[in-house]
Amino acid sequence: MGVEPSGRAQEAMTGALDLARRFVSHHYPDVEAALLAGSRMRGDAASSSDYDVVLLFRALPEGAWRAMSIFEGRHIELFAHDLATLAYFCREVDRPSGMAALPAMIAEGVALVTRSATTLAAAKQLARETLRLWPPELDQAAIRARRYAVTDLASALDGSRDTHVRIAAGAALYTALADFALRAANGWSAAGKTLPRALKAMDADLALRFEAAFTSLFATGNVAPLQALVDFVLAPYGGRLREGFHQRAPAEWRITSVPVR
Numbered sequence: 001m002g003v004e005p006s007g008r009a010q011e012a013m014t015g016a017l018d019l020a021r022r023f024v025s026h027h028y029p030d031v032e033a034a035l036l037a038g039s040r041m042r043g044d045a046a047s048s049s050d051y052d053v054v055l056l057f058r059a060l061p062e063g064a065w066r067a068m069s070i071f072e073g074r075h076i077e078l079f080a081h082d083l084a085t086l087a088y089f090c091r092e093v094d095r096p097s098g099m100a101a102l103p104a105m106i107a108e109g110v111a112l113v114t115r116s117a118t119t120l121a122a123a124k125q126l127a128r129e130t131l132r133l134w135p136p137e138l139d140q141a142a143i144r145a146r147r148y149a150v151t152d153l154a155s156a157l158d159g160s161r162d163t164h165v166r167i168a169a170g171a172a173l174y175t176a177l178a179d180f181a182l183r184a185a186n187g188w189s190a191a192g193k194t195l196p197r198a199l200k201a202m203d204a205d206l207a208l209r210f211e212a213a214f215t216s217l218f219a220t221g222n223v224a225p226l227q228a229l230v231d232f233v234l235a236p237y238g239g240r241l242r243e244g245f246h247q248r249a250p251a252e253w254r255i256t257s258v259p260v261r
Contacts, residue, residue, distance in 0.1 A: 009043030016040040020051050021112045023071040031055050032116040033123065035109030053112070054105055055080040056119050064089065079105065083122055090130040098135040098182075098189045103127035137186050143237055145247060146180045151240040153177075154230045157223040170217045170226070178210065181233050206233075 017036055024034045038052035039045035050068075053076055064085035069076045079102065081089065090103050106127035114120050138146070153176055156169035175191075178199055182189040190198035200207040209232070213225040234240055 012045065013041065013043040016043075016045070016051060017110060017112065019072060019074060020053055020076070023051075023069075023076055024053065024055070024113050026071075027069070028055055030057075031113060032058050033114050033120040034112040035106060035120075036112050037105035037109035041108070041110050050075045050077045052077050052105060053079070054102075054109055056086070056116075056123050057082050058116070058119070060085060081123075083119065083126070086123055087126055090126050095130055095133065095135055098179075099191060100131055100135070100188045101191070101194070103130040104188075107131055131188075134186060135183070135188060138183055141247075143184060144241060144245065146176070146184070147234055147237060147239075147241040148245045148247075150176050150180055150230060150234060151242050154227060154240070155242070157217070157226065163221070166221070166223070167218070170214065173226070173230075174210070174214055177230060177233055181206065184237055 020034075020036045020040070024031060028034070033056040035054040035056075036051065037054060039049045040051045051074055055078060057080065060080065060082045064079075064081045066080070067078045069078060086102075086106070094100050094102050103126070106123050111120060150173065153169050153173040157166050157173075175195065178195045179189045182198055182202060185202065187202050188198065189195075196207060196210070199210055209229055213229040216222045216225045231239065
């Protein structure tokens with residue numbers, strides 16, 4: 001059973017829906033359906049959060065598009081599709097990438113405008129179908145490559161390294177390690193600010209370990225909790241990997257017309 005939003009969160013959600021409806025009605029009166037998604041829809045947005053709005057049109061002959069707009073002093077991020085472009089993005093882009101941002105927005109989004117119930121229902125069905133299928137499992141070659149990448153970044157956290165190197169490596173390691181934890185478990189991954197929420201949804205205790213380890217690194221420079229976290233995440237898949245790693249490029253990756261001097 002889901003947790004009911006607090007009175008303040010419910011008020012924020014209602015205000016966000018009203019503003020987003022005004023925006024869509026003013027700028028896109030011909031849209032077949034529109035949805036509000038993301039943190040504004042959930043009621044947990046920060047004051048600076050964008051409004052994520054999905055626009056569904058009858059047809060977009062020139063293709064899907066994404067844009068940022070401003071309305072009544074608020075930033076509105078737009079994701080525009082028709083059913084054909086939505087099907088392509090769900091099946092050929094998001095699912096193979098392991099990141100279900102678009103289908104999640106549509107599956108969870110709240111309707112702002114519904115001029116075509118058929119279009120909205122078809123879009124919701126496409127989104128739910130994509131999420132139900134889960135992303136393709138990582139093969140052993142992909143797991144080995146990611147273990148190597150994580151191991152390499154973790155090695156850059158050595159105390160003798162420059163502080164700026166540790167900061168850069170730590171920032172990159174958060175994304176690489178969280179993505180590995182999610183995808184190696186055959187789950188959906190995420191990007192940027194949505195990674196902590198994806199980790200929490202999969203394993204709340206693991207999410208807390210991530211928070212504590214990276215806080216320790218960036219607040220005090222203590223790398224021990226993060227090194228322990230790296231070992232914990234990689235252990236079920238063979239642990240760290242450096243020596244013995246080998247990766248071959250496809251034989252056809254070559255240009256034979258390059259002049260030799």
